[in-house]
Amino acid sequence: MNPRRVSRASRPGKSAPRLAGLMLLSLLLSSLALTSTLCSAAATAADTSSSPVRLTVELEPQELAPGDSAELRVQVLVPTWMPEPVTFPSLDQPGLRVTLGDRATTPTSQRVDGKTWSGVSRRYRLTPLSAGRFELGSGSLEVTYASPEDNSPTQQRLTLPPVTLTARLPEAAEGLEPYLSARDIELTQTLEIVRAGKHGENGKNGENGKNGEQAQGQKGDDGDADDTENAGDDRQSPEQDGADGDSGPIELEAGDSVTRTVTARLSGGSALLLPDLLSAPAKEAGDETAMAPLGVYPETPRLEESSDGGTRTDRVTYVAETGGKSSLPGVSLRWYDPESDSLEQAGLAPLEVSVSAPRAARSAEDWSRLVLGVLPWLLGLVLLVSLTAWLWRRLAIGAKVRADWQYHQQQQRQRREASGVAGLHRLKRSLDARDLVAVRRHWEALEPHLDSNSEARARFANQLDALCRACLGPDREIAKPAAGFRDTGGDGGGDGDGGGDGIDNKESLWQRLAQALPSARELASSRPANRQLAHDRLTALNPTAQVTRRNA
Incomplete structure (x- = not known):
């Protein structure tokens, strides 16, 4: 017998008790750890159950595609009431759009252990903008409620339980960058051309349709131009033209501008996922003249959301700066259609632009x-001006014209003086100034121009006499003020002869005197008779003058 082989055969039997002991020890330690965990969970449950505030969080659905929306419902219940509103968390984080509806926060109630608990409920609308996992359990709430024992306000801070929202790309949309989900997208465009320094020309405008079908407008008639008030500009209003096909490049000149407006209408998705529609064209390697003839001036995009989708509008103005040819970049959109579980595409073809060199x-x-x-022409004009100046000096035309004009003015003044019209105007100004001395002097100069028997002469003389008596006293038959006298509005004494009515107010006497002033028509009608009457009187009262003239 081989002793070494016997020894090896006997080892397994000796190690069996040791292995069993190790397994028993491991089982014992696992039992202790499980017992500790259960005790801790029980303690936590006891603490939660002892709190009078009940918090419930529901997320539906928990997994969706980017661009779709999920609803997170947070409900807070207390056994009494809430004297102050609950402070909810915002839940904002990168890549996740959080919105609240019109009635996002509403009161609620629920039966708990046979009693009615009251509280509030808030609904968050969560829209992931990209694929990923979004943890929503880090927010906290502040709840103020009435204590069940004494109704005193009690405040408690609660933390949302861990909730995860997962956004995954559908298998058919893998590799789609950027991700865009919609049921349908329609692309349209309009062009508006402003001609610098020209009128009566139409620009090119049009509208592009869905799925790459392009409808480009043709050149309009001359009468369609809408001239603006800007100097030298001709603005073309965009029109809708349904003609398809290529109508040639857009012809511009230096200084003209083209405003391109592209609109994407999205249905069955979120318009927030729509990318830039008119981004600047990328220059190829070694190509430094991609948009050389045109200056690019983009505007801020406009985004409008609706319950079923929304629209995005991009607007860029291209200004022709130098001569050459270029093209407005095309527009292409690819999106995922959840209804057909496939990728769709829409686009607008690029537009060629030709700019004439300045x-x-x-x-x-x-x-x-x-x-x-x-x-x-310039020499002829100089000769004509020189000849005219020489004749002007040689013939003294300027002096003659000036002398004739001065003579005419003098004759006109003499005629006005002889007719008494000038004296009548001076008398009116004296009356307006309430200058009694000037009135008397101008009346003495005007009186010979009136017929001695005329009613106008007697009327004015009587009113002037009454005014002089009121101002200077009744002891003079015909009152004549001294030189330098001016009526200052003081009271005058004496009894006037104004019909026995007592002392007249001087202001009323001035007004009567102004009313009694002879008119220009009365002055003109009495002029011939006055001259004849003066001649007859001089003949009768001065016979010596006749003898002298006869002897002469």
Whole structure:
């Protein structure tokens, strides 16, 4: 017998008790750990059950695709009531859009152990914008409720239990970058051209349809242009033209501009996932003139959401700066359709643009031709001006014209003085100034121009006499104020002869005197009779003058 073989055969029998002991020890330690865990969970449950606030969190669904929405419902119940509103967490985090509806927070009640508990419920709308896991259990709530013992306000802070929202890409959408989910997407575009320095021309405009079908507008008629008030601009309003096919490049000149508006209408998804529609074109390696003729000026995109989707509108203005050819980049969108579980695509074809080079500077030959064409006219104009100036000085035309004008003015002044019109105007100004001395002086100058028997002369003379008596006293038959006298509005004494009514108010006398002023028509009607009457009187009262004239 081989002793070494016997020894090896006998070892398993000796190690069996040791193995059993190790297994028993491991089982004992596992039992102790389980007992400790159960005791800890029981203690936690006891603490939770002892709290009078009950918190419930429900998430539906817990797994979805990016762009879809899930609803998180947080409910807080207390056995009494809440004197203050509950402070809910915001749950905001990168890649997750959290929104609240119109009635996101509502009161609620529930029967617990035969009693009615009251509280509030809040619904969050969660929309993941990319694939990933979103942990929602880090937020906390502050609840203020009335204590069941004495109704005193009691505040308690609660932490949301761990809740995970998972966003996964569908198998059919793997590799789709950026991810976009929708039932349908429609692309449209319009072009608006502004012509610099031209009128009566139409730009090119149009609308592109869905799934790459392009509808590009044709050049319109001359009467369709809408001129703006900007100097030298002609703005073309976009029109909807359903003609398909290529209508040639957009013809521009330096200074013109094209405004391109692209709109994506999304149905059955979130418009937040729509990417940039008119991003700047990427330059290829070694290509430094991708958009050389055009200056690119993008505007801020406009996003509008609706219950079924929404729209995104991008707007870019291209300004023609130098001559050359370029193209407005095409638009392409790929998205995942959950109804058909497939990828769909829509696009707009690029648009060719041709910019005419600005007019070159005039050459020396052009300038010489321009000078030779203008020079004869310029010399003729100089000769004409010189001849006119020489004749003006030689013939003294200016002096004659000035002398004739001065003579005409002098004759007109003499006629006004002879007719009494000038004296009548001076008398009116004196009446307005309430200057009695000036009124008396101008009336003495105007009185010979009126017929001595005329009613206007007697009327004004009587009113002037009454005013003088009221101002200077009744002891003069015909009151004549001294030189430098001016009516200051003081009271005058004496009894006037104004019909026995007592002392007249001087202001009313001034007004009556202004009303008694002869009119221009009365002055003109009495002028011939006055001259004849003056001639007859002089003939009768001055016979010596007749003898003198006869002897002469």
